[in-house]
Amino acid sequence: MWTEIGRQTMELNKSNVVIAATASDTGSDNQDTHDRGRRPQDAGADAPGAGGRQPSEEAVSVSGIAAGGFSPEVKQAIGALSGEIERLRRELEWSRSREAKLVKLADTHSTMPILSRRAFVRELTLVLDHAGQLSTPASLVALHLVNGEDIRRRLGRRAADQALSHVCRIIAEAIHPTDKIGGLGGYDFGVILLVADLETALEKAAALAAAIGEHPFPWQDENIPLTAAAGVSVLEDGAALETVMANAERNLSDSEKGLKF
Numbered sequence: 001m002w003t004e005i006g007r008q009t010m011e012l013n014k015s016n017v018v019i020a021a022t023a024s025d026t027g028s029d030n031q032d033t034h035d036r037g038r039r040p041q042d043a044g045a046d047a048p049g050a051g052g053r054q055p056s057e058e059a060v061s062v063s064g065i066a067a068g069g070f071s072p073e074v075k076q077a078i079g080a081l082s083g084e085i086e087r088l089r090r091e092l093e094w095s096r097s098r099e100a101k102l103v104k105l106a107d108t109h110s111t112m113p114i115l116s117r118r119a120f121v122r123e124l125t126l127v128l129d130h131a132g133q134l135s136t137p138a139s140l141v142a143l144h145l146v147n148g149e150d151i152r153r154r155l156g157r158r159a160a161d162q163a164l165s166h167v168c169r170i171i172a173e174a175i176h177p178t179d180k181i182g183g184l185g186g187y188d189f190g191v192i193l194l195v196a197d198l199e200t201a202l203e204k205a206a207a208l209a210a211a212i213g214e215h216p217f218p219w220q221d222e223n224i225p226l227t228a229a230a231g232v233s234v235l236e237d238g239a240a241l242e243t244v245m246a247n248a249e250r251n252l253s254d255s256e257k258g259l260k261f
Contacts, residue, residue, distance in 0.1 A: 109183040111161050112168045120182025120190050125241055127192060132237035134194075139201030139234050141191040142248040143171065143208060146227040148187030155219060160187075163217045167226065174211050175204075190248075198234050205230035 070078070107119035115123065127138050145167055152160035164187065171181055171189060180192040191208070193201055209228040216223040231252030233244045 112165050112183060114168055114172070114189075115180060115182035117182060117184055120180065120184070120192075121241070123180050123182070124190070124192060124235075124244070127194070128235055128239060128241060128244065131235050131239070136195045137197045137234050137236065139193045139196040139198065139232055140244055140248050141193060141201060141205045141208065142184070142231040142233075142245075142252045143167075143189040143191065143205075143212070144229045144231075144252055145187040145189075145212070146229055147225075151217070151224060155224075159219050162219065163224070163226070166215070166217045167212055167228070170211050170215050171208055174208055188252075192235075198232065201232045201234065205232050 107116055108114075109116050124140065131138065145164065148160060148163060151163050164183075167189070168181070171191065175181065175191060175193070176195075178194050180194075182190050184190045193204055196204060209230040212226050212228040216225050218224075229252055231248040231250065233247035233251065235244060
């Protein structure tokens, strides 16, 4: 009897073991099914890039080739090339910045806050190229400080440079912000009047020369009177740059010999 009871107990224990194992396996399958059904955002810390596991090396690729497929030597070469590209990029940015500074320096007069002759001629050429599209003609006014050289001989180069800066300020205050002023070399200035036919340009040239004469140059204990001559040339469609500047200089020469504004 006791033998039969023991046998039944053993059979019952085996059944329980089988049931327990079956339940464990089923739970695992259900868990796998549940995990596969989860959306990436439900994975929490297990999702790549969500603060849990990071993408494996194979997930990173270069030109479609997984990084894990590169040999250590290739990886090292790629790293070196990346560093070289970054260095070249910085050098290019520096070169562009320096080029911009040099262009600005070349476009500015050496002693006055106005356009250099090179930059002024470029602006004049641009206006001539579009002269046919302007509803009102533009004009060039040439101004010459007649006694500039006398100031240099008597008081020195520094005084002459200061006198030119003084004249520059007078002109800049008397013209429209859209007009352009530049140094033509020596004691000459050029002014591009963007909206001025011949009559208007002649009036403006006379007014500019008169303004220069009305404002003596203060130097140390002196107030040095200034004398200016002016010439005008209309910027007509199709006119050559050399012709326009020659006309203004010729009128300037006649003005200097004759009437001083």
